[in-house]
Amino acid sequence: MICQLDSFKITVLNNLNSSILELDKQYVWHPYSSSIDPIPSYEVTSADGVYLNLSDGRSLIDGMSSWWCAIHGYNHPELNSAAKQQIDLMSHVMFGGITHEPAVVLCKKLASISPPNLNKVFLCDSGSVSVEIAIKMAYQYWISQGLSSKSRLLTIRSGYHGDTFAAMSVCDPVTGMHHIFKEVLTKQFFAPSPFTKFKEKWVENDIAEFKKILATRSAEIAAVILEPIVQGAGGMRFYSPQYLTRVRELCDQFNVLLIADEIATGFGRTGELFACNWANISPDIMCLGKALTGGYMTLAATLCSAKVSSGISAGEAGCFMHGPTFMGNPLACAVANASIDLLLKNDWKANIKRIQQQLQERLEPFAELSTVAEVRCLGAIGVVEMHEPVDLRWIQKEFVDAGIWIRPFGKLVYLMPPFIITNDQLAILIDSMHRVLSKV
Numbered sequence: 527m528i529c530q531l532d533s534f535k536i537t538v539l540n541n542l543n544s545s546i547l548e549l550d551k552q553y554v555w556h557p558y559s560s561s562i563d564p565i566p567s568y569e570v571t572s573a574d575g576v577y578l579n580l581s582d583g584r585s586l587i588d589g590m591s592s593w594w595c596a597i598h599g600y601n602h603p604e605l606n607s608a609a610k611q612q613i614d615l616m617s618h619v620m621f622g623g624i625t626h627e628p629a630v631v632l633c634k635k636l637a638s639i640s641p642p643n644l645n646k647v648f649l650c651d652s653g654s655v656s657v658e659i660a661i662k663m664a665y666q667y668w669i670s671q672g673l674s675s676k677s678r679l680l681t682i683r684s685g686y687h688g689d690t691f692a693a694m695s696v697c698d699p700v701t702g703m704h705h706i707f708k709e710v711l712t713k714q715f716f717a718p719s720p721f722t723k724f725k726e727k728w729v730e731n732d733i734a735e736f737k738k739i740l741a742t743r744s745a746e747i748a749a750v751i752l753e754p755i756v757q758g759a760g761g762m763r764f765y766s767p768q769y770l771t772r773v774r775e776l777c778d779q780f781n782v783l784l785i786a787d788e789i790a791t792g793f794g795r796t797g798e799l800f801a802c803n804w805a806n807i808s809p810d811i812m813c814l815g816k817a818l819t820g821g822y823m824t825l826a827a828t829l830c831s832a833k834v835s836s837g838i839s840a841g842e843a844g845c846f847m848h849g850p851t852f853m854g855n856p857l858a859c860a861v862a863n864a865s866i867d868l869l870l871k872n873d874w875k876a877n878i879k880r881i882q883q884q885l886q887e888r889l890e891p892f893a894e895l896s897t898v899a900e901v902r903c904l905g906a907i908g909v910v911e912m913h914e915p916v917d918l919r920w921i922q923k924e925f926v927d928a929g930i931w932i933r934p935f936g937k938l939v940y941l942m943p944p945f946i947i948t949n950d951q952l953a954i955l956i957d958s959m960h961r962v963l964s965k966v
């Protein structure tokens with residue numbers, strides 16, 4: 527039996543180079559995919575600038591920044607150098623009782639560039655985990671205040687906060703498929719998704735339902751959690767900064783903490799460094815991830831105010847009850863520092879404006895296609911919402927054959943290219959996208 531297994535493994539190893547795609551189909555489970563009838567994957571062997579290079583020799587212009595992350599593009603010399611320098615010193619040490627320069631510098635940097643009052647930084651591995659930590663901070667804060675009945679969350683529909691259990695409980699109930707997990711998910715409070723669009727005139731009625739829930743149930747609510755301004759994977763919606771201003775006021779009025787999930791919006795994507803800046807508000811707790819390391823490796827952070835950190839620490843437990851094994855990974859922190867420095871040393875705001883302008887101009891004609899419901903842009907995000915969900919199996923191949931990498935979900939075909947994309951590359955990306963969508 528053991529011999530059989532070994533010879534089988536050797537065969538697999540020998541075949542590795544010849545049939546990665548075949549073996550992928552056999553052994554690998556991809557995100558949100560079927561193991562019975564998977565949509566074929568494409569094998570990327572290297573990536574450089576805005577290009578993903580496929581094993582069959584083709585190069586694709588990347589319109590996704592690997593899910594919001596690769597803001598400086600791929601294989602960037604400054605990020606490569608930061609990783610190489612750090613790996614020769616140490617790639618990881620435990621964070622309990624030990625500290626190191628890459629983490630300290632990063633936490634200070636995050637505290638100084640984030641909205642006011644967020645001065646304590648808790649590092650972790652991924653976005654979903656940073657959301658779990660934010661929620662746990664909120665719960666533990668109220669336990670420490672002797673108000674343990676404040677043990678639920680209020681959020682808005684069309685949100686996305688990650689795939690772990692607490693995060694899932696505040697994702698949109700429809701796209702997050704709450705009905706299939708209804709036995710295991712904590713029941714939270716849901717207000718309607720804001721209807722006042724980013725540039726529209728504010729209508730106070732937009733926040734009425736949200737306010738009603740807070741006014742009647744605040745004794746049970748620990749925190750409000752939402753994605754500021756841009757709701758990402760739950761619907762790619764852009765809403766009025768005034769909504770966020772009112773949320774902040776209402777949270778203060780009803781004694782509820784505010785958690786801003788900036789995992790997708792952080793680091794300039796919307797045209798402000800953080801989306802909270804559009805409303806000039808400061809949350810009590812903020813989650814960062816995705817573009818934090820420029821897409822080099824997984825790292826996330828949960829920032830909080832002194833009120834939250836001291837409130838938790840003064841409680842019965844005497845400390846915050848959390849500590850991931852890979853917390854503060856030096857390699858990831860070193861690259862994050864280089865990525866933030868790289869972003870801030872250039873005129874990133876003017877660059878995002880340039881991308882937004884091109885997205886707006888070139889995506890506008892898409893609205894004339896009968897299959898398209900709406901086109902919208904904010905910062906370096908361009909969204910084409912179709913009337914019907916697209917056939918991913920068909921359209922994925924069409925995009926690749928057209929030389930571009932776009933990964934739609936449902937009715938949403940959207941672009942969030944690396945910030946280094948040139949006008950010419952963006953023109954090719956959008957024109958090729960138009961050719962494909964014309965065929966839908």
Ligand SMILES: *Cc1c(COP(=O)(O)O)cnc(C)c1O
Pocket residue numbers: 652653654655657686687688689753758759787788789790815816
């Ligand atoms: C992607 C995302 C998450 C989850 O992050 P992971 O790194 O995938 O765990 C949470 N919130 C928002 C807003 C996101 O876009």
